[in-house]
Amino acid sequence: MDAYPYPVARIGIIGGGQLGRMMVKAAKRLGCTCVVLDPTPGSPAGQVAGHQIVGAYHDPARLRELAESCDVTTFDIEDIDTDTLVELEREGRSIHPSPRLLADIQDKLRQKRLLAAAGIPTAGFVEVEGDKRAAFSRFGYPLVQKARRGGYDGRGVAVLKSEADFDAYLPVPSLVERFVPAEKELAVLVARGRDGDTRCYPVVEMRFRPGQNVLDLLLAPAQIPPEIAVAARELAVRTVHALGGVGIFGIELFLTADGSLLVNEVAPRTHNSGHYTIEACITDQFEQHLRAILGLPLGATDLLCPAAMINLLGAPGHGGRPIIRGMAAALAIPGVCLHIYGKAATTPFRKMGHVTVLDRDLDAAREKAERVLALLEITGEDHP
Ligand SMILES: Nc1ncnc2c1ncn2[C@@H]1O[C@H](COP(=O)(O)OP(=O)(O)OP(=O)(O)O)[C@@H](O)[C@H]1O
Numbered sequence: 001m002d003a004y005p006y007p008v009a010r011i012g013i014i015g016g017g018q019l020g021r022m023m024v025k026a027a028k029r030l031g032c033t034c035v036v037l038d039p040t041p042g043s044p045a046g047q048v049a050g051h052q053i054v055g056a057y058h059d060p061a062r063l064r065e066l067a068e069s070c071d072v073t074t075f076d077i078e079d080i081d082t083d084t085l086v087e088l089e090r091e092g093r094s095i096h097p098s099p100r101l102l103a104d105i106q107d108k109l110r111q112k113r114l115l116a117a118a119g120i121p122t123a124g125f126v127e128v129e130g131d132k133r134a135a136f137s138r139f140g141y142p143l144v145q146k147a148r149r150g151g152y153d154g155r156g157v158a159v160l161k162s163e164a165d166f167d168a169y170l171p172v173p174s175l176v177e178r179f180v181p182a183e184k185e186l187a188v189l190v191a192r193g194r195d196g197d198t199r200c201y202p203v204v205e206m207r208f209r210p211g212q213n214v215l216d217l218l219l220a221p222a223q224i225p226p227e228i229a230v231a232a233r234e235l236a237v238r239t240v241h242a243l244g245g246v247g248i249f250g251i252e253l254f255l256t257a258d259g260s261l262l263v264n265e266v267a268p269r270t271h272n273s274g275h276y277t278i279e280a281c282i283t284d285q286f287e288q289h290l291r292a293i294l295g296l297p298l299g300a301t302d303l304l305c306p307a308a309m310i311n312l313l314g315a316p317g318h319g320g321r322p323i324i325r326g327m328a329a330a331l332a333i334p335g336v337c338l339h340i341y342g343k344a345a346t347t348p349f350r351k352m353g354h355v356t357v358l359d360r361d362l363d364a365a366r367e368k369a370e371r372v373l374a375l376l377e378i379t380g381e382d383h384p
């Protein structure tokens, strides 16, 4: 029989945001303790862990302090000093997913090259070199320019429909890719264990608010024909096998009108599109990630109930200590599961929480989620 002492493992988490917070909760359930590295004292994850190292994700000394005080180190963000992590791994520290893979993925150009080399279908792309205006015309419009590093929630993405949009270009090292006229944006979470075993979650559908790239509404399962769902899962698993990492991966996909699937990008971590798994799946994405990096058996990914999820974003024009308006009214709706992330201050469009709505009928879940979105508002004390 196997036996584990308590605590089962001390887990280091680089990044103290909401993903880390939900991971810490899952870790505690499994009998683990956590240390969080984040520059903001009292970060969302640090509050729950009870132990935080205050420091930057690019500070070699703090990264070392974290990895050396933990059995396994992981992350909830991508913008980390990977050189230090590679060094720590070489010294025998257990870090998952591998820092080398993180280095490839955090650079969108290297990520695309890796996917293309593995035969994974993606939008055609080239590196932007020299004069941007000339490079873009050579490539042809419509195009999507992406910052190589540091983008998230669409902040490193410029969609340029024609040369008239050129002034919206990003003045940073970047790539351009073909604009994909996607019918739907899908996501599939895949966990890969230390032994190479994988578990794949249901295909979900992501809807974005026009003009903003933050996920607006998530539907689980995606409303797509069964054969497309099978193909999407197969492609996601193939992608994760090609990358070869350990942990959970969020694979973002485009579905086009002719039924073809393209991989948009890979997140080497838990994903916003997987928050619904906390209530709607047998094993949630956070526990699954921990099982993978700890070398424990992976859990079942079955969907127990259809779900719709919305993000709660800070209201425009508001800042300071958050005020959650409409909370009681939202909680009065059956099937509403509210998550507040514990961020000390709100800013416009900041992710402050999310709501998952469970309902046997997905249309009813969506309708309730839309009602909740209209009811709930995160304003701030500093509103003028
Ligand atoms: N080639 C493309 N064609 C059409 N739309 C695209 C393309 N690439 C990206 N987009 C749109 O921009 C959004 C954000 O792009 P991407 O996922 O690459 O960036 P991101 O900043 O990493 O976003 P996030 O952190 O929200 O995942 C996509 O979800 C999609 O709506």
Ligand SMILES: [Mg+2]
Pocket (backbone or CB within 6 Å): 252, 265
């Ligand atoms: Mg994305």
